[in-house]
Amino acid sequence: MTTADLLAGIEARRMPALARAISLVENGREGYEALLSSLHPRVGRAHRIGITGPPGAGKSTLAERLVQTYRAGGRTVAVVAVDPTSPFTGGALLGDRIRMESVALDPNVYIRSMATRGELGGVATTTREVCDVLDAFGFERILIETVGVGQSELTIAATADTAVLVLVPESGDGIQVLKAGVMEIADLYVINKADRPGADRLRTEIDVMLGIRRGNAFRHVAPHHRPTTPPPGKSVGEGAAPWEPPALAVSAVRNEGIDGLVAAIERHAEYLQRSGELSRRRRERLVRHTREVVDRGVRALVWEEGGGEAALRAGLERVAGGTVNPYKLAHEILAGVKKEMGNGHA
Amino acid sequence: MTTADLLAGIEARRMPALARAISLVENGREGYEALLSSLHPRVGRAHRIGITGPPGAGKSTLAERLVQTYRAGGRTVAVVAVDPTSPFTGGALLGDRIRMESVALDPNVYIRSMATRGELGGVATTTREVCDVLDAFGFERILIETVGVGQSELTIAATADTAVLVLVPESGDGIQVLKAGVMEIADLYVINKADRPGADRLRTEIDVMLGIRRGNAFRHVAPHHRPTTPPPGKSVGEGAAPWEPPALAVSAVRNEGIDGLVAAIERHAEYLQRSGELSRRRRERLVRHTREVVDRGVRALVWEEGGGEAALRAGLERVAGGTVNPYKLAHEILAGVKKEMGNGHA
Numbered sequence: 048m049t050t051a052d053l054l055a056g057i058e059a060r061r062m063p064a065l066a067r068a069i070s071l072v073e074n075g076r077e078g079y080e081a082l083l084s085s086l087h088p089r090v091g092r093a094h095r096i097g098i099t100g101p102p103g104a105g106k107s108t109l110a111e112r113l114v115q116t117y118r119a120g121g122r123t124v125a126v127v128a129v130d131p132t133s134p135f136t137g138g139a140l141l142g143d144r145i146r147m148e149s150v151a152l153d154p155n156v157y158i159r160s161m162a163t164r165g166e167l168g169g170v171a172t173t174t175r176e177v178c179d180v181l182d183a184f185g186f187e188r189i190l191i192e193t194v195g196v197g198q199s200e201l202t203i204a205a206t207a208d209t210a211v212l213v214l215v216p217e218s219g220d221g222i223q224v225l226k227a228g229v230m231e232i233a234d235l236y237v238i239n240k241a242d243r244p245g246a247d248r249l250r251t252e253i254d255v256m257l258g259i260r261r262g263n264a265f266r267h268v269a270p271h272h273r274p275t276t277p278p279p280g281k282s283v284g285e286g287a288a289p290w291e292p293p294a295l296a297v298s299a300v301r302n303e304g305i306d307g308l309v310a311a312i313e314r315h316a317e318y319l320q321r322s323g324e325l326s327r328r329r330r331e332r333l334v335r336h337t338r339e340v341v342d343r344g345v346r347a348l349v350w351e352e353g354g355g356e357a358a359l360r361a362g363l364e365r366v367a368g369g370t371v372n373p374y375k376l377a378h379e380i381l382a383g384v385k386k387e388m389g390n391g392h393a
Numbered sequence: 394m395t396t397a398d399l400l401a402g403i404e405a406r407r408m409p410a411l412a413r414a415i416s417l418v419e420n421g422r423e424g425y426e427a428l429l430s431s432l433h434p435r436v437g438r439a440h441r442i443g444i445t446g447p448p449g450a451g452k453s454t455l456a457e458r459l460v461q462t463y464r465a466g467g468r469t470v471a472v473v474a475v476d477p478t479s480p481f482t483g484g485a486l487l488g489d490r491i492r493m494e495s496v497a498l499d500p501n502v503y504i505r506s507m508a509t510r511g512e513l514g515g516v517a518t519t520t521r522e523v524c525d526v527l528d529a530f531g532f533e534r535i536l537i538e539t540v541g542v543g544q545s546e547l548t549i550a551a552t553a554d555t556a557v558l559v560l561v562p563e564s565g566d567g568i569q570v571l572k573a574g575v576m577e578i579a580d581l582y583v584i585n586k587a588d589r590p591g592a593d594r595l596r597t598e599i600d601v602m603l604g605i606r607r608g609n610a611f612r613h614v615a616p617h618h619r620p621t622t623p624p625p626g627k628s629v630g631e632g633a634a635p636w637e638p639p640a641l642a643v644s645a646v647r648n649e650g651i652d653g654l655v656a657a658i659e660r661h662a663e664y665l666q667r668s669g670e671l672s673r674r675r676r677e678r679l680v681r682h683t684r685e686v687v688d689r690g691v692r693a694l695v696w697e698e699g700g701g702e703a704a705l706r707a708g709l710e711r712v713a714g715g716t717v718n719p720y721k722l723a724h725e726i727l728a729g730v731k732k733e734m735g736n737g738h739a
Binding site for chain 2: 080081083084087088101102217330333334336337338340341342344345346348349350355359362363366367369372373374375376377378380381384385388
């Protein structure tokens with residue numbers, strides 16, 4: 048299938064074309080950047096929702112409930128689950144098959160697991176590009192579910208329009224969750240399994256954290272941008288007030304509180320639109336994305352076209368033997384790449 | 394202080410020189426690669442121990458106990474705690490000060506918190522280089538404690554000689570922990586807070602996982618490398634058998650089981666040495682490190698020297714305005730960088 052065929056297939060909303068386009072992008076096969084470049088004008092209509100939280104927080108079940116609710120409202124939904132690649136199994140331990148059985152057969156739901164490729168350092172970039180394909184295809188809501196609560200996962204969550212952090216009463220001490228650095232990126236907090244002991248304590252901890260955050264946030268805002276009165280607790284996203292991340296108690300398993308969560312996500316989407324925050328965020332992401340595409344291109348240039356891989360292999364024995372160190376070898380490789388480029392070979 | 398002064402200071406084991414050298418490396422200031430290059434011959438004597446686990450698993454307390462035990466045995470120890478940089482506070486929420494009070498005043502203990510710089514993508518590289526400085530200084534044991542259980546944290550843990558995964562009974566369902574992909578990188582499992590309910594279940598889950606892992610591992614081993622009989626459960630690291638990661642029950646708070654953990658870490662160090670695994674791993678890491686130093690150099694070349702930053706800023710309006718897309722702009726920037734290099738300006 049050529050890029051033109053894929054494009055035509057996506058415009059005609061054909062599922063096999065979508066699946067092929069995503070595979071092309073995910074594996075970085077020839078023509079993937081040309082495809083993304085052609086799809087670019089169609090990108091930007093979907094609302095992207097990142098779902099992050101510690102293992103065991105019930106993110107998958109919550110995502111399934113969100114899909115059900117969106118479908119009941121007539122929305123099309125895609126789910127991208129970013130799973131870690133295991134060095135042993137060579138892929139995700141849980142595949143698509145045992146996920147989301149209740150919605151898997153709905154033709155207006157598309158579910159895709161991505162195995163992350165840690166070495167390439169481009170997981171967030173690839174996730175974003177897969178979402179771009181789904182967006183161009185016409186899905187109205189895209190859920191991006193990450194596994195784990197580390198730096199890479201934060202970077203992935205930051206590609207979404209709305210970041211939802213899922214916590215459970217047994218997530219551990221509040222201060223420990225704070226340490227993980229995930230608290231501050233969220234636009235919405237979900238206390239899942241809210242019927243379990245410790246839910247009240249978790250809410251208090253989130254409130255304390257949000258108080259700290261608000262204090263800090265204001266400190267960095269120019270005086271004329273500060274609201275004259277502190278925004279009242281209930282006026283979520285109203286008027287000129289900044290967005291105040293709400294903390295919502297739900298039980299994904301019991302299907303309680305999901306409508307409220309969907310409503311809060313929609314309110315956040317409206318806030319993003321109205322406040323100009325959506326264009327600001329998307330612009331920022333375009334910059335970051337362009338930067339990453341350049342870095343990826345440069346890496347290909349250096350290692351594949353510029354002879355870097357061969358030079359590394361050749362120099363390796365000397366590094367292992369101690370006659371040269373990694374910094375000197377890197378310097379040699381860089382000099383070689385520059386010379387190659389100067390000769391017009393790369 | 395010149396690089397020569399820093400080198401002399403490190404050779405004389407002067408603390409102020411160490412602190413300055415680490416700051417130089419951590420912030421990537423001028424001369425840091427020259428310093429690391431000069432220190433390279435002195436690197437490789439320390440045993441590096443990575444400590445990973447979910448928030449709330451008690452990693453800091455465990456690290457403190459390990460430091461106490463190493464000190465009681467007359468070893469010098471350094472601790473590198475990699476904390477996430479918060480976009481709000483601009484740094485780690487918990488500083489060095491409230492950490493490890495019991496050992497902080499010991500001149501043979503060095504504790505350093507590193508704020509990670511997610512954007513630069515080089516957290517693991519920088520962590521490794523900070524450890525290289527500590528290694529060159531002469532610390533015998535280096536503990537690398539990470540926060541969170543994501544991909545970046547795994548990459549950091551992979552720079553250690555021995556990876557310790559700390560779990561607690563309340564870490565969540567076993568399958569969820571498996572999903573986080575951290576289980577399989579560990580050389581040692583620690584069940585912390587082992588007196589709490591659920592510890593037995595956690596041990597069973599680890600055993601099941603290790604059984605799966607072993608099965609898979611053997612599948613990828615050439616027939617003549619396979620042990621003729623399955624290695625018995627107790628013969629950890631003995632003879633020609635592959636290393637079988639033990640699962641150790643401890644209570645860091647109650648100071649129980651720590652001696653056993655230290656002994657297991659030492660057994661793993663001996664196994665690495667005896668089996669040739671240590672040189673294999675270190676060689677692999679040298680390759681990866683050289684690759685990263687080249688990538689970092691290329692990024693500096695493209696964005697700072699090659700005019701990429703200016704070209705990105707200039708092209709941004711067109712991307713925002715929709716007259717060019719990120720892929721086309723990236724292509725333009727790359728072409729410009731290549732031309733610059735060809736002209737001998739970079």
